[in-house]
Amino acid sequence: MYDKRYTPRIVVDIGGRPAGEIARLAELMRDARSVVALTGAGISVPSGIPDFRTPGTGLWEKVDPMEVAHIDAFRRDPVRFWSFYGQRFATLEDKEPNGAHRALAAMEQRGLLDAVITQNVDMLHRRAGTHELVEVHGSIASCSCQSCRAIVALEEVGSRLERAADGVPRCAECAQPLKPDVVLFGEMLDEHTLERARELCRRADVLLCIGSSLEVHPVAGLPLITHAAGGELAILTQGPTPLDELAGVRLHGDVVTELDALLGALEADERRTAASGSAQAGI
Numbered sequence: 001m002y003d004k005r006y007t008p009r010i011v012v013d014i015g016g017r018p019a020g021e022i023a024r025l026a027e028l029m030r031d032a033r034s035v036v037a038l039t040g041a042g043i044s045v046p047s048g049i050p051d052f053r054t055p056g057t058g059l060w061e062k063v064d065p066m067e068v069a070h071i072d073a074f075r076r077d078p079v080r081f082w083s084f085y086g087q088r089f090a091t092l093e094d095k096e097p098n099g100a101h102r103a104l105a106a107m108e109q110r111g112l113l114d115a116v117i118t119q120n121v122d123m124l125h126r127r128a129g130t131h132e133l134v135e136v137h138g139s140i141a142s143c144s145c146q147s148c149r150a151i152v153a154l155e156e157v158g159s160r161l162e163r164a165a166d167g168v169p170r171c172a173e174c175a176q177p178l179k180p181d182v183v184l185f186g187e188m189l190d191e192h193t194l195e196r197a198r199e200l201c202r203r204a205d206v207l208l209c210i211g212s213s214l215e216v217h218p219v220a221g222l223p224l225i226t227h228a229a230g231g232e233l234a235i236l237t238q239g240p241t242p243l244d245e246l247a248g249v250r251l252h253g254d255v256v257t258e259l260d261a262l263l264g265a266l267e268a269d270e271r272r273t274a275a276s277g278s279a280q281a282g283i
Ligand code: ZN
Pocket: 145, 146, 147, 148, 149, 150, 171, 172, 173, 174, 175, 176
């Protein structure tokens, strides 16, 4: 449901400039000292990873994620927990980054984006090449032993999972069940990671909020930090968010299409700047 007050601005395309909100966002980013992206499940949907908050999708169809992916479920019944989470690992393992992940990595490489803060645990930003990455909900990259704190990388977890008679990957030292290094329901977010995210948002002149419904705290509070510090919010999601009214730029389209268009607009700006620079230099 779109906000009725939202009326896309139609800008006549003069001199190859992309029209409307994308052009405005590119301009904001060009003038900003610091741009940060905050991403949620929506950015990974084009990679074939359903958002579990959308009912009736894939793995989450028959189970309540709040129940099976809860820290109490892990502690109480690791066999049952891993019978579910093993499938989750398997479905995430073969997924590839999409154009939206790649566009953000390209922006960082060009010095147009300082960091990506993500709610996703799927490793797709890393695999797309993003370096400054804050994974506030952890990631499936590793599991750890809750007893001796040993850390086991994803690939090794996979082979222990396959070998385990009861389907539970265990610590090689103390035989305790390994826990995925993701924030399960009922667990607190890592305070150090969250503080890093807050600091990036405090410094950001522009915060790109992409594919997140901005409803789950404490992550939903991050854009408010940017806004309170005088930064601009650009929100790119298909559904409404509680922060739409605060957004300087609001995009409703497909994440891959919109970020491709944004990258294109930024690159066109760079080419124009380079061209006018060399004209002034007389070369
Ligand atoms: Zn251990």
